[in-house]
Amino acid sequence: MKDAVKEYYGKVLQGTKDLKTDACCTDTEIPGFIKQGLCRIHAEVAGRYYGCGLVMPELLQGMRILDLGCGAGRDCFLLSQLVGEEGYVLGVDMTDEQLAVANRHIDYHTKQFGFSRPNVEFRKGYIEQLNELGLADNSFDIIISNCVINLSPDKEAVLREAYRILKPGGELYFSDVYSDRRISKELAADPVLFGECLSGALYWNDFHNLAKQVGFLDPRLVEDRPLTIGNDELAKRIDYIHFFSATYRLFKLPGLEPHCEDYGQAVIYKGTIPHYERQLQFDKQNLIQAGTTFPVSGNTFRMLSETRFAAHFEFFGADDTHYGIFKGKGAAIPFDKRASNDKSGGACC
Ligand SMILES: C[S@@+](CC[C@H](N)C(=O)[O-])C[C@H]1O[C@@H](n2cnc3c(N)ncnc32)[C@H](O)[C@@H]1O
Incomplete structure (x- = not known):
């Protein structure tokens, strides 16, 4: 499947406009300062954006950030501005054609942002095997990823590597596609449904369990939206499954509790x-x-x-007196529009 995905993002798709569904699109309200940052991104990079959410958490100045599956680098160049000249952004991707676009525009963005030297690098590699790139334990403040982990055949390895590389207190802040049930092997083997970030999606509860298994003990949903398929032929084959784009923040904080508890x-x-x-x-x-x-x-x-x-x-307060479960927060089903069959949510990109 990795070769099929490389082929899809390297050769089949030449830009956002070639996508067959609306899964790899971002339909999020974008804050003004981020819109300004987006305006400074080179058109060729912006035109090859295939993300499904906004992965710009707060407090980025001076941070060391890793982007898993950076593609042509749109989010990396946006982050480059937000971390500032003293920060650092590394994008990793396995597809040569995507990396070629990203690398071609490093100098353009360095000048555009008024930096004396680049603070962004791109490297070819697999997000399941970041050790092969020599990325050390506890070496990044933040890891982001935008519509990529669903494409990985070994999602546990990706989450495990992210946990290893994050500094204690660091966070994995990422957008991806999830489904409301496990997806059949037959659908998962379809290169278009897979490449369009649909049939590789994790069932949300499997994601929660996997995240906890590798050490991200309390996954926090930041925002979500139901996905529209926007292609009748593909929708016919999968419209009994509800898909969602969701952004999570996962902190590397050993010892978090499995449920939210109230200590006053x-x-x-x-x-x-x-x-x-x-x-x-x-x-x-x-x-x-x-x-x-x-x-x-x-x-x-x-x-x-x-x-x-x-x-x-x-x-x-401290955590020395316990008052029971923390009420009113932490629903078991994360996506509140789960039952929605509304296909009119609007296309995006
Ligand atoms: C849907 S695109 C998203 C690209 C980028 N994050 C963006 O928002 O434009 C998925 C990207 O993930 C990369 N990718 C998929 N699986 C990968 C893996 N196992 N290791 C490294 N890169 C991978 C693909 O090459 C492709 O560039």
Whole structure:
């Protein structure tokens, strides 16, 4: 399947417009400062974007970031601006044609952003075998990925490698496609359905279990949307399966609990994260307004106090008294539009 995927992204598709479905598209509300960053990206790079979500978490200045399956590099060049000249972005992909586009435009973007030297590199490799690229344990602050892990034949290896390479307190922040049930082998073997990021999708509960198995103990859903197929012939074969594009944030924090527990802890957001001064949508269930006392579970407390978010919060309480399960958060089924059969969600790209 890896060769079929290389063929698909290297030779069959010449740009976003060639996609046969709307799965590899981004239909997310984009903040103004990110739109400005996108305007500075070279048209050839932007025209070969096949992502399905916005993978730009907060607080990127100075960070070391790895992009798994970077393609032609759109997200890397966007991140390059957001990490600044002191930060570093590495894109890894297995497809020569995609990497050739990315490499061709490094100098253009360095000049465009006013940097004295490039802060982006691209390397050829498999995201299941990052050790072969010599990427050390605990060496990146953030790992992103956009519509790639569904294409991997060994998703556990990808998540395991991401966990190994992240620094303690680092996060894997990524968008991908999920399904509401396990997909048959027959559909998974179809090169177009697979290449279009559909039939390799993980059933969401298998993803949650896999993430926990490798050490990402409390996967947090940031946003999701039901996918539209946008191609009648393909839709006929798979329209009994509901697909979703979803963005998750997974922290490398050993010892997180399997459920959100209540220790009577709370935080106050200082309103100091650039571009998010009034409120921070930390995940789908935690919209944190600046300046108010916000009760949090023990796990959320650790995700804020033991990561790059710590300086932006005041913290109240310890974990020495337990008050039971943290109520009202952490639904078992992550996608609230799961039952929706609405195919009119609109195409994008
Ligand atoms: C849907 S495209 C997304 C590309 C890019 N993230 C973007 O948003 O435009 C999938 C990319 O993942 C790469 N890819 C798929 N499986 C891979 C693997 N196992 N190792 C490395 N790259 C892989 C493909 O070569 C392709 O460029």
